[in-house]
Amino acid sequence: xxxxxxxxxxxxxxxxxxxxxxxxxxxxxxxxxxxxxxxxxxxxxxxxxxxxxxxxxxxxxxxxxxxxxxxxxxxxxxxxxxxxxxxxxxxxxxxxxxxxxxxxxxxxxxxxxxxxxxxxxxxxxxxxxxxxxxxxxxxxxxxxxxxxxxxxxxxxxxxxxxxxxxxxxxxxxxxxxxxxxxxxxxxxxxxxxxxxxxxxxxxxxxxxxxxxxxxxxxxxxxxxxxxxxxxxxxxxxxxxxxxxxxxxxxxxxxxxxxxxxxxxxxxxxxxxxxxxxxxxxxxxxxxx
Numbered sequence: 219x220x221x222x223x224x225x226x227x228x229x230x231x232x233x234x235x236x237x238x239x240x241x242x243x244x245x246x247x248x249x250x251x252x253x254x255x256x257x258x259x260x261x262x263x264x265x266x267x268x269x270x271x272x273x274x275x276x277x278x279x280x281x282x283x284x285x286x287x288x289x290x291x292x293x294x295x296x297x298x299x300x301x302x303x304x305x306x307x308x309x310x311x312x313x314x315x316x317x318x319x320x321x322x323x324x325x326x327x328x329x330x331x332x333x334x335x336x337x338x339x340x341x342x343x344x345x346x347x348x349x350x351x352x353x354x355x356x357x358x359x360x361x362x363x364x365x366x367x368x369x370x371x372x373x374x375x376x377x378x379x380x381x382x383x384x385x386x387x388x389x390x391x392x393x394x395x396x397x398x399x400x401x402x403x404x405x406x407x408x409x410x411x412x413x414x415x416x417x418x419x420x421x422x423x424x425x426x427x428x429x430x431x432x433x434x435x436x437x438x439x440x441x442x443x444x445x446x447x448x449x450x451x452x453x454x455x456x457x458x459x460x461x462x463x464x465x466x467x468x469x470x471x472x473x474x475x476x477x478x479x480x481x482x483x484x485x486x487x488x489x490x491x492x493x494x495x496x497x498x499x500x501x502x503x504x505x506x
Contacts, residue, residue, distance in 0.1 A: 347469065
């Protein structure tokens with residue numbers, strides 16, 4: 219955890235940082251966040267994360283600057299002397315009146331925290347994650363479905379279902395019964411060498427790592443389709459994997475107690491994992 223945090227333009231000890239009790243991020247979840255991973259002091263796809271944050275902020279009526287945030291992220295990493303790290307930016311609409319009224323919020327709250335990140339050991343990637351299908355449904359019609367909103371309760375409830383079942387993740391369907399994403403990651407399926415993932419209209423957060431995987435698949439000549447995926451197709455898939463900025467690409471080898479394909483990471487998944495890690499290594503300053 220950060221000993222030094224960035225709050226509203228200043229670096230300060232975490233013990234001295236404070237946010238108003240009338241902050242609408244705390245009271246109503248009126249805010250956004252981004253979680254990123256740094257390798258060798260370099261934040262992977264930082265611009266993509268910040269651009270997504272700025273676009274989402276515009277939807278909520280917030281005005282924030284990419285350049286200032288970029289400088290603040292790097293300053294937070296350096297202040298904590300971090301190299302391999304996880305970073306979280308949280309932006310709320312700020313302090314407002316006791317009666318819910320966003321027009322009374324005059325200045326956004328911006329908080330950046332960072333801490334050392336210890337990735338999962340290699341044997342976890344070899345074994346893969348196990349998942350259950352959650353009772354929580356994504357609303358594909360909600361404007362929040364495409365935002366990394368500070369109102370993260372549905373995700374947390376789905377994650378609790380996974381923990382209660384003794385597995386790693388929970389897969390969420392949307393209100394139409396179509397596959398959307400997992401509680402904290404996007405999902406891909408593979409059949410006969412063809413890669414498939416739910417569309418953005420399915421009620422998913424368009425993940426940055428999801429975007430990278432789509433780019434890599436195109437470069438590798440892997441046919442890829444963003445399309446509606448039915449629940450019964452999960453039992454027929456030969457491979458599956460999950461993606462987010464911290465876990466990168468994680469094989470999904472069991473769903474609801476049944477193996478996915480062979481129950482092991484498949485060849486397409488392994489190929490994408492290897493190329494993703496090559497891309498990460500190429501981004502490290504000391505690897506150039």
